[in-house]
Amino acid sequence: MxxxxxxxxxxxxxxxxxxxxxxxxxxxxxxxxxxxxxxxxxxxxxxxxxxxxxxxxxxxxxxxxxxxxxxxxxxxxxxxxxxxxxxxxxxxxxxxxxxxxxxxxxxxxxxxxxxxxxxxxxxxxxxxxxxxxxxxxxxxxxxxxxxxxxxxxxxxxxxxxxxxxxxxxxxxxxxxxxxxxxxxxxxxxxxxxxxxxxxxxxxxxxxxxxxxxKTWENHPALWRAALPEIGISAHKYSRGHVAVISGGATSTGAARLAARGAARAGAGAVTVLSPANALSVNAMHLTSIMLRRADTVEELEAFLSDRGPSGAVLGPGAGTGERTRSFARSLLDRAGAAGGLVFDADAITAFRGDPETLFAMIKASAAQVVLTPHEGEFGRLFPGLEDAPEVSKVERTREAAMRSGAAIVLKGPDTVVAAPDGRAAINVNATQHLATAGSGDVLSGIIAGLMAQTMPAFEAACAGIWLHAEAGRVFGRGLIAEDLPEMLPQVLQSQFPEHVR
Ligand SMILES: NC(=O)C1=CN([C@@H]2O[C@H](COP(=O)(O)OP(=O)(O)OC[C@H]3O[C@@H](n4cnc5c(N)ncnc54)[C@H](OP(=O)(O)O)[C@@H]3O)[C@@H](O)[C@H]2O)[C@@H](O)CC1
Ligand SMILES: Nc1ncnc2c1ncn2[C@@H]1O[C@H](COP(=O)(O)OP(=O)(O)O)[C@@H](O)[C@H]1O
Ligand SMILES: [K+]
Missing domain, CATH: 3.40.50.10260 (YjeF N-terminal domain)
Structure with a gap:
């Protein structure tokens, strides 16, 4: 192609x-x-x-x-x-x-x-x-x-x-x-x-x-070969385990949307890490997805040591305060070489005053990191790269990837993904029905779910965006964020039948 x-x-x-x-x-x-x-x-x-x-x-x-x-x-x-x-x-x-x-x-x-x-x-x-x-x-x-x-x-x-x-x-x-x-x-x-x-x-x-x-239209031909295969002897943890950090009692839905996205993208196990005050609300809404308390960095690190997840999502509903910043530091510090981290929403905004500290930690980390800002969040992390009449979204995203050391997903109707090595892809299969609350949370979970199954960051980001958009396109009118994870099996089976055995 x-x-x-x-x-x-x-x-x-x-x-x-x-x-x-x-x-x-x-x-x-x-x-x-x-x-x-x-x-x-x-x-x-x-x-x-x-x-x-x-x-x-x-x-x-x-x-x-x-x-x-x-x-x-x-x-x-x-x-x-x-x-x-x-x-x-x-x-x-x-x-x-x-x-x-x-x-x-x-x-x-x-x-x-x-x-x-x-x-x-x-x-x-x-x-x-x-x-x-x-x-x-x-x-x-x-x-x-x-x-x-x-x-x-x-x-x-x-x-x-x-x-x-x-x-x-x-x-x-x-x-x-x-x-x-x-x-x-x-x-x-x-x-x-x-x-x-x-x-x-x-x-x-x-x-x-x-x-x-270095620039492509995003299409399965770019990343199909890197899509995770489920081996015949797979067990749930070998398929990848994603941790999703939940916010407090009144903002837990975003983490559950991400968790559901990760599970439907094929991660074998997903755990929501919740503050104590939100454990019961999370428990009421989770079934196959596991739940564990994590108010403090010590609790997070105990979980990382016990379970060794291969992917994590931080940001959706997480709050922009010290808990989120310290969890980001800990995840970047502790993630193993195979770890894939997605920082979205509040995990991006939490570093608005000090992006260079975040970038230095990302560059020093063994983890593969994907940042998934919308335009507002992008502006907070990358001053000077804001949208302007004569600048290309591709070049802004590419520059942000180089500055941060992370793969950047700059969202919108024409989402652009860029890697620190200069590769960039422009997504074209999105639908305006994706402009609905929580849709970005699901996306962060899908990307983490793919990375947890050892898909490299750039490919996982490209695949995640395409699958997310395709799910929205196939569903069409009336879409809400909860529908997106539930559309993934149909999209995966119709587009990649060889991967469902
Ligand atoms: N290269 C190839 O082998 C092939 C190329 N092909 C064709 O060539 C096209 C590119 O041609 P091109 O480079 O001559 O540029 P083109 O778009 O005609 O414009 C340049 C002229 O417009 C002027 N101008 C610009 N903006 C202006 C404005 N706002 N208001 C007023 N004037 C303005 C500009 O002025 P200047 O900047 O010099 O002041 C200059 O005079 C390409 O799009 C494809 O169609 C095909 O034939 C296949 C093989
Ligand atoms: N008009 C649109 N056309 C296509 N896709 C869109 C449009 N608006 C938003 N999206 C997509 O929907 C998602 C919205 O994410 P985000 O802005 O983080 O929302 P939320 O924070 O509510 O989850 C992104 O994947 C974005 O690319
Ligand atoms: K023309």
Whole structure:
């Protein structure tokens, strides 16, 4: 599967390598790009009565001239709008000369009913906010309601960040080339593309140095091989034992959701470690999941010594005070080499004043650590890496992983996972039904459950996010967090039948 995601800059270097290797030059690639776009348009929009092609000054516009020419050759009506001539000697200038349609200026642009707009204004070379006459055309197209096919990217959407830079098209179909770019999978770019087609334009697969690729679309192909297998002689503890730290009497549900997530993800045993004042409320709601008292670090450490769990979740409902901070220190200190720790919610917020101390402990620990912040929690731990218009969520998450020494799961509709070694994956199967209280708690449990079964942190985080999202997607409307663990068996059995024996 072609799961690699290339930044516009990386794509530019692939293009250059492809041209150097031949046989196609830049103009040849542009011809192929135009041809795949024209074919996709004719196949999907056969009922369109004519085409309004908008060409920008660069190679994206060059692709537009090729599309216009090919559509004219098919005998359909085409009007072309361009404001700036392509640079002399460029591939786009050659495509412009070969195009039989004389461009009109943008000011002459008029929407025509039942026609289709081909957006070839800007692609990978978007370098500043779209304003003025281009913004005016985009607004006219939007109010006309005409369908839009965008070449490479909806003009105005940054291929790097997925965010609009000024005005931007909402496309019905976007045709990009060779590989997806971050802007096609990060929101809001993902929705602004409409349907996304990744087309082959004759760039050899060998042009891409796969070993250098560090960013992927999250998909089972990335981590299927690392999914835990249950051996025939398994016993409950050999399948992994997860400890989940509960909060006090009025905030115990989050830990139980995480515990249930860990159990359904396949951990053979799960223990909730509860303050004394919450033991009875936890006991009333737990059956197969075990319960043990842990008010103090000494009690936690006694449990760690007795039972040697292979995974733990700290944070959901745990409180942001000294108990949580001291439990974090103890878990990082005492977890064996195979231990997998997930710090979520309050375990993240508890270190807001002193993230460097947490990062130093993580780096010194033998445990594999995953931090699962939402944007608010992320900002508390990583000042300076907050969301900003021109920064990519992938790069922010990657930088946070390097700073902290943990795998970072930055949650949202486009959850990004990054590892300290630079690997990153963008998740695309989530549904908005996951935006429900406690859904993140279940996720932390699923990831810990997978790590407790010896799945490495990055793979466990990617698998956990995908399974969690798939459970939400399959369940659909009316989802509450309690439903997520209960959907996992169905998702696991339908997607990975070989793992259920
Ligand atoms: N490389 C290859 O082999 C292949 C590439 N292909 C195609 O090439 C596309 C990339 O082409 P590209 O690099 O020429 O950039 P492109 O997106 O046309 O824009 C650059 C121009 O727009 C201008 N400009 C930017 N933002 C602006 C704004 N907001 N408002 C106004 N102006 C703005 C910018 O100005 P400047 O930054 O120089 O001031 C410059 O003049 C790629 O998306 C794909 O479609 C295919 O043919 C397959 C083979
Ligand atoms: N609009 C959305 N679309 C898809 N997934 C979402 C959306 N909103 C939230 N999620 C997912 O739901 C979960 C919410 O986690 P979190 O914010 O920690 O909530 P809670 O603290 O209530 O458990 C995360 O996995 C997140 O990625
Ligand atoms: K475009």
């Amino acid at each position: 072609r799961l690699e995601i290339l930044t516009p800059e990386e794509m530019g270097s692939v293009d250059r390598k492809a041209v150097d290797a031949g046989p196609l030059d830049g103009y040849g690639l542009m011809q192929n790009a135009g041809a795949v776009v024209a074919a996709a348009i004719l196949e999907r929009f056969a009922e369109a009565e004519g085409f309004l092609v908008l060409c920008g000054p660069g190679n994206n516009g060059g692709d537009g001239y090729v599309v216009a020419r090919l559509l004219v050759e098919r005998g359909v009506q085409v009007r072309l709008f361009a404001e700036t001539e392509p640079a002399a000697g460029s591939d786009a200038a050659r495509a412009r000369r070969a195009c039989p349609v004389e461009p009109k200026s943008y000011s002459e642009f008029e929407p025509v009913e039942r026609w289709l707009v081909v957006d070839a204004l800007f692609g990978a070379g978007l370098s500043k906010p779209v304003e003025g006459r281009e913004a005016a055309i985009i607004e006219r197209v939007r109010t006309s309601g005409l369908p839009v096919v965008s070449i490479d990217l909806p003009s105005g959407v940054s291929g790097l960040t997925g965010k609009p830079l000024g005005a931007a098209f909402q496309a019905d179909l976007t045709v990009t080339f060779f590989r997806k770019k971050p802007g096609h999978v990060l929101v809001p770019g993902r929705q602004m593309c409409g349907e996304l087609l990744v087309a082959d334009i004759g760039i050899a697969e060998t042009t891409l140095n796969r070993a250098e690729c």
